[in-house]
Amino acid sequence: DRNIKIAPSILSADFANFGKEIETIEAQGCDWVHVDVMDGHFVPNLTFGPPLCAAIRPHIKTVMDVHLMIEPVDPLVEAFAQAGSDIITIHREASPHIHRSLQAIRATGAKAGLALNPGTGLDDVKYLLDMVDLVCIMTVNPGFGGQKFIHSQIEKIRELRSMIGDRPIHIEIDGGVTSETAPLVAEAGADVLVAGSAIFNGGSVDQADIYGHNIRAI
Numbered sequence: 001d002r003n004i005k006i007a008p009s010i011l012s013a014d015f016a017n018f019g020k021e022i023e024t025i026e027a028q029g030c031d032w033v034h035v036d037v038m039d040g041h042f043v044p045n046l047t048f049g050p051p052l053c054a055a056i057r058p059h060i061k062t063v064m065d066v067h068l069m070i071e072p073v074d075p076l077v078e079a080f081a082q083a084g085s086d087i088i089t090i091h092r093e094a095s096p097h098i099h100r101s102l103q104a105i106r107a108t109g110a111k112a113g114l115a116l117n118p119g120t121g122l123d124d125v126k127y128l129l130d131m132v133d134l135v136c137i138m139t140v141n142p143g144f145g146g147q148k149f150i151h152s153q154i155e156k157i158r159e160l161r162s163m164i165g166d167r168p169i170h171i172e173i174d175g176g177v178t179s180e181t182a183p184l185v186a187e188a189g190a191d192v193l194v195a196g197s198a199i200f201n202g203g204s205v206d207q208a209d210i211y212g213h214n215i216r217a218i
C-alpha cells in the first residue's frame with residue numbers, strides 16, 4: 001500500500017490565525033502544509049508572498065510545500081527558498097524555460113515540483129522526469145479554493161503513475177479533494193493529497209477512516 005500524505009491548504013484557513021491553524025492541523029497528523037501563492041496575473045486571485053511564508057515557517061514542524069501560481073516565476077524562486085520552503089512547485093504554463101526554472105529551484109536546495117493545469121498534457125513532463133521531485137496534477141483550474149473536482153484528470157493521474165515507474169517522484173493532487181474524491185485519486189496513483197475547504201471548512205474529510213490519518217474537519 002502506498003503511503004498517502006495529507007497536505008492541508010492554508011488558503012482555506014483563518015488568515016488572522018495562521019499559527020494556531022497550523023498547530024491544529026499538525027496535531028491532527030497532517031504530513032505537509034500547503035501554501036498557495038497567487039499573483040493576480042497567472043491566476044485571478046492574490047494571496048501570499050515570501051514574507052508571509054517566512055513568518056509561518058517557525059510554526060511548521062512538518063514540510064512547507066509552496067505552490068507558486070505566479071508568472072514570471074524565476075525572479076522570486078530565491079526569495080521563496082530563503083523563506084524556508086522545503087518544496088517549491090511551479091506551473092508548466094507559467095514558465096517558457098521550465099527546465100531552467102526547475103534547475104534554479106534545485107540549486108537553492110529546495111525540492112522541485114511541477115504543476116500541470118487541467119488542460120495541460122503529460123507530454124510536458126516526459127523530458128523533465130530527472131528534474132522533478134513532485135508532479136502536481138491540478139484537479140481544478142487554479143485560483144480559488146472550494147471548486148468542483150474535474151474527473152477527467154483521473155486518467156491523467158493513472159498515466160503519470162505508469163510514466164514515473166519506480167522513480168522517487170511524488171504525485172500530488174490539488175483541487176476538490178474530499179472524502180469522495182480522495183479514494184479515486186489514491187487508487188489512480190496519487191500519494192500526496194492537498195485539501196483546503198474539505199479540511200478547514202468543517203467538511204467531511206476524515207483521514208482516520210480512509211488512510212489511517214487523524215485529520216478531521218476543523
Ligand code: DX5
Binds near residue numbers: 009140144195197
Ligand atoms: C487552487 C489551490 C488549491 C486550493 C484547493 O488554486 O492551488 O491548493 O486551496 O482548495 P480545495 O481543496 O478547497 O479545492
Ligand code: ZN
Binds near residue numbers: 034035174
Ligand atoms: Zn495549491
